[in-house]
Amino acid sequence: EAGVTQFPSHSVIEKGQTVTLRCDPISGHDNLYWYRRVMGKEIKFLLHFVKESKQDESGMPNNRFLAERTGGTYSTLKVQPAELEDSGVYFCASSQDRINEQFFGPGTRLTVL
Amino acid sequence: KNEVEQSPQNLTAQEGEFITINCSYSVGISALHWLQQHPGGGIVSLFMLSSGKKKHGRLIATINIQEKHSSLHITASHPRDSAVYICAVRSSSNYQLIWGAGTKLIIKP
Numbered sequence: 090e091a092g093v094t095q096f097p098s099h100s101v102i103e104k105g106q107t108v109t110l111r112c113d114p115i116s117g118h119d120n121l122y123w124y125r126r127v128m129g130k131e132i133k134f135l136l137h138f139v140k141e142s143k144q145d146e147s148g149m150p151n152n153r154f155l156a157e158r159t160g161g162t163y164s165t166l167k168v169q170p171a172e173l174e175d176s177g178v179y180f181c182a183s184s185q186d187r188i189n190e191q192f193f194g195p196g197t198r199l200t201v202l
Numbered sequence: 203k204n205e206v207e208q209s210p211q212n213l214t215a216q217e218g219e220f221i222t223i224n225c226s227y228s229v230g231i232s233a234l235h236w237l238q239q240h241p242g243g244g245i246v247s248l249f250m251l252s253s254g255k256k257k258h259g260r261l262i263a264t265i266n267i268q269e270k271h272s273s274l275h276i277t278a279s280h281p282r283d284s285a286v287y288i289c290a291v292r293s294s295s296n297y298q299l300i301w302g303a304g305t306k307l308i309i310k311p
Contacts, residue, residue: 131204131301137298180245188297190247195244
């Protein structure tokens with residue numbers, strides 16, 4: 090069974106540009122989570138999907154971040170326009186239900202210059 | 203003060219040593235996770251526990267709910283155990299994962 094995959098693995102963009110990160114959860118997992126670690130800080134929760142619905146987006150830092158999960162399968166996280174402080178590693182995880190173990194993707198390392 | 207505190211931040215030990223990493227938390231939780239992150243790699247879940255103790259190979263995780271404390275032990279440590287070990291708790295109020303800062307472990311041959 091394939092695990093959680095993320096694309097791209099690395100992205101280097103200039104301030105003001107747009108970047109879209111993608112996460113493919115484990116097949117059949119209704120719950121999908123986005124997290125990020127910015128330099129020198131703990132990993133922080135961004136948001137949680139249950140199927141295509143946003144269950145909790147309290148961790149989204151501002152309205153430059155837009156997450157979608159059309160059809161309840163893969164999810165995208167768009168940053169527009171990117172700022173320097175958005176640099177970090179963005180992780181995605183999925184689980185069958187919200188009390189079960191979460192399985193993590195390899196992360197996308199975003200660098201904003 | 204973070205809601206999840208880990209100690210030590212960094213740990214260097216010789217191969218074969220018994221390793222203990224500690225995690226204390228200050229919020230109500232429904233579960234606690236121990237995760238491993240290798241350099242340049244993704245995150246792997248090692249344990250999810252809500253009480254007592256779990257063992258997997260040379261890894262043992264314990265939790266004391268009353269004291270809000272968990273420990274991760276590695277017996278007969280090996281250089282391949284070198285990684286960052288992260289404690290994360292699942293909040294009982296909103297099910298979010300709250301993460302510790304991680305413990306960077308280096309095992310020297």
